[in-house]
Amino acid sequence: MHSRVSEIRNMKGTKKIVAVTAYDYTMASLCEEGGADILLVGDSAGMVVLGHPSTIPVTMDHMCLFTGAVARARKGCMVVADMPFMSYQTGAADAVRNAGRLVREGADAVKLEGPYTDAIRAMAAAGIPVMGHIGLQPQSASLSGGYGVRGQTAQEADTLLEEARAIQESGAFCIVLEKVAGPAAGDITDSLHIPTIGIGSGPLCDGQVLVVHDMLGMYPARLRFVKRYASLSEDIRQAVSAYRDDVESGAFPAEEHTFPVRDG
Ligand code: KIV
Numbered sequence: 052m053h054s055r056v057s058e059i060r061n062m063k064g065t066k067k068i069v070a071v072t073a074y075d076y077t078m079a080s081l082c083e084e085g086g087a088d089i090l091l092v093g094d095s096a097g098m099v100v101l102g103h104p105s106t107i108p109v110t111m112d113h114m115c116l117f118t119g120a121v122a123r124a125r126k127g128c129m130v131v132a133d134m135p136f137m138s139y140q141t142g143a144a145d146a147v148r149n150a151g152r153l154v155r156e157g158a159d160a161v162k163l164e165g166p167y168t169d170a171i172r173a174m175a176a177a178g179i180p181v182m183g184h185i186g187l188q189p190q191s192a193s194l195s196g197g198y199g200v201r202g203q204t205a206q207e208a209d210t211l212l213e214e215a216r217a218i219q220e221s222g223a224f225c226i227v228l229e230k231v232a233g234p235a236a237g238d239i240t241d242s243l244h245i246p247t248i249g250i251g252s253g254p255l256c257d258g259q260v261l262v263v264h265d266m267l268g269m270y271p272a273r274l275r276f277v278k279r280y281a282s283l284s285e286d287i288r289q290a291v292s293a294y295r296d297d298v299e300s301g302a303f304p305a306e307e308h309t310f311p312v313r314d315g
Pocket residue numbers: 072091092093094095096133227229250260262
């Protein structure tokens with residue numbers, strides 16, 4: 052088995068898995084230096100990088116570009132690339148072909164939303180490690196109950212557990228639980244032998260993932276399940292404003308920023 056995959060699998064029950072999204076070289080380098088175990092090239096790029104209102108417009112070409120940039124920054128951690136809308140829903144053969152493109156760009160594994168067990172089995176058989184994703188699935192949210200919390204009733208929690216088991220049996224090495232009620236996420240985590248990684252799903256998962264723009268305070272939306280570890284929007288606004296003042300006043304560039312001539 053792929054060594055990074057077995058490292059992540061072996062963390063279940065021993066050490067929490069730390070995942071964060073990244074879409075470009077510089078941010079990926081900084082997140083790995085900060086200690087992330089997994090860099091997730093999420094299709095959330097559709098919103099935080101490309102400015103769309105959802106992940107639906109994200110294409111394979113976009114994901115290949117972002118995945119290549121993140122993979123070139125990675126030194127040792129795992130890079131997982133999201134499979135965008137309609138890159139796997141159309142059948143297992145499409146899924147394998149598209150996942151192969153992401154692996155060629157440097158991804159160690161791919162992630163897809165929902166219990167697409169045929170696609171997961173086919174990718175795993177082709178040697179491509181797969182991360183599942185259940186709970187809130189942004190690619191199909193408008194068809195399946197919006198952006199609310201999942202697993203708050205016993206029936207919903209049972210369905211989620213069945214989906215998680217089916218994904219595990221299909222060969223996924225790990226599974227993201229998005230916006231699943233805390234106790235339901237805990238039950239799923241206890242019932243699986245593969246790790247769960249939560250986002251908005253409470254503390255009982257085997258690991259956590261956040262969108263980097265949210266945790267660094269760079270994206271305006273305020274989400275209850277996000278903890279902000281920095282306020283970069285404010286820092287960036289202040290820095291650009293100070294730069295503008297310096298350019299206008301002539302304080303920048305100063306002598307130390309200016310190249311002298313060599314002889315006279
Ligand atoms: O696209 C993404 O960033 C994701 C995470 C929210 C898990 O899928």
